[in-house]
Amino acid sequence: MTATLNTVTVPYGRQWVDEDDIAAVAAVLRSDWLTTGPMVEGFEHAIADYTGAAHAVAVSSGTAALHAIMKALGIRLGDEVIVPAVTFVATANAVVLQGGIPIFADIEPCTMLIDPADVEAKITSRTKAVVAVDYAGQPCDYDRLRAITDRHGIALVADACHSLGASYKGRPSGTLADLTAFSFHPVKHITTGEGGMVTTHNPNWAERMRRFRNHGIATDHRQRAESGSWYYEMQDLGCNYRITDIQCALGVSQLRKLHGWIERRQEIAARYDAALGESCRLLPLKSRPDASHARHLYVVKTTAKLNRDSAFRAFRDEGIGVNVHYSPVHLHPYYQRNFGTGPGLCPHAEKVSLRLLSLPMFPRLHDDEIDAVIAAAHKVGSMKGDV
Numbered sequence: 001m002t003a004t005l006n007t008v009t010v011p012y013g014r015q016w017v018d019e020d021d022i023a024a025v026a027a028v029l030r031s032d033w034l035t036t037g038p039m040v041e042g043f044e045h046a047i048a049d050y051t052g053a054a055h056a057v058a059v060s061s062g063t064a065a066l067h068a069i070m071k072a073l074g075i076r077l078g079d080e081v082i083v084p085a086v087t088f089v090a091t092a093n094a095v096v097l098q099g100g101i102p103i104f105a106d107i108e109p110c111t112m113l114i115d116p117a118d119v120e121a122k123i124t125s126r127t128k129a130v131v132a133v134d135y136a137g138q139p140c141d142y143d144r145l146r147a148i149t150d151r152h153g154i155a156l157v158a159d160a161c162h163s164l165g166a167s168y169k170g171r172p173s174g175t176l177a178d179l180t181a182f183s184f185h186p187v188k189h190i191t192t193g194e195g196g197m198v199t200t201h202n203p204n205w206a207e208r209m210r211r212f213r214n215h216g217i218a219t220d221h222r223q224r225a226e227s228g229s230w231y232y233e234m235q236d237l238g239c240n241y242r243i244t245d246i247q248c249a250l251g252v253s254q255l256r257k258l259h260g261w262i263e264r265r266q267e268i269a270a271r272y273d274a275a276l277g278e279s280c281r282l283l284p285l286k287s288r289p290d291a292s293h294a295r296h297l298y299v300v301k302t303t304a305k306l307n308r309d310s311a312f313r314a315f316r317d318e319g320i321g322v323n324v325h326y327s328p329v330h331l332h333p334y335y336q337r338n339f340g341t342g343p344g345l346c347p348h349a350e351k352v353s354l355r356l357l358s359l360p361m362f363p364r365l366h367d368d369e370i371d372a373v374i375a376a377a378h379k380v381g382s383m384k385g386d387v
């Protein structure tokens, strides 16, 4: 693999599935329960244990987790929910799926995390919740956000799809907000193929989300099988957002390796940090001193002397699979057309997002691949002029 580094692209993120994972999945395939079985609860308990959250509800994706959160909070037509301008589109889409209106708050350019001052400025009488996104794996300033949401009596939600395993002032991701969404897509910290989880301290919300993932029906297939009854009632409108036991077995097995994987991600980040200090045209984002960073992404900003799209192409030409996270959500045509958003709404987000590049970051990255990324970064960082 290393011999072909120049022709094979080093991706920006990749899963790590080993023989233990495969054996765990195969065992479920040989069992009675492919879905709504004991592995789903097993995975929920494992995530609750790991994060210290009181309740964990497993669903079919991170997007489903965010949608279930909006349902639990009772978001409906015309309700406003504040989200950061720079995030994956699903953060805002979940609000729209419940009939709500995403209100975009600007980010702090040095960390790309939601700006608490802009959050407060955008709260109205219709605001029901604030969603903080732990961009790149670094927790937001939850104490400041909590002070604001408490003052206005609204909910604080964490989109922690980047930050499983992170912590803020010693408190783990998954316990920092009223409700927290995780994703288990293959580029995230651990994978179930597709999958997601919500953690919360509130048993009523947990119950509502369990119903929501199962068509709004209170009992599931296994509970009816065990009680020998066919009868069920649909109490509310729901979806099929269930995750399978096959996926959850993979999740449980992957979670055992998370601690070591985060250490490896932090080691890779430290190597990039040290190397990029010398290359002044690619600036790493700032790390908060009061948080432990889970390093989902390693994001750099190109300085004014280096065009981002030129740098992107130059990295790709070197076989380095850089990526961009993200274009501002409010500039996507859908939001401009349907919510009247547009340029000028979140100036920092609009300016900085044009300078973002994510370098390869995943625990299985080999040392010589890291060297290749650093060599390419030095080459790209010293390109002549704004080509």
Ligand SMILES: *Cc1c(COP(=O)(O)O)cnc(C)c1O
Binding pocket: 061, 062, 063, 064, 087, 088, 090, 091, 133, 159, 161, 162, 183, 184, 185, 194, 195, 196
């Ligand atoms: C990955 C991700 C999601 C969506 O998760 P899926 O499992 O892909 O549905 C939502 N928000 C953020 C910030 C993400 O990175």
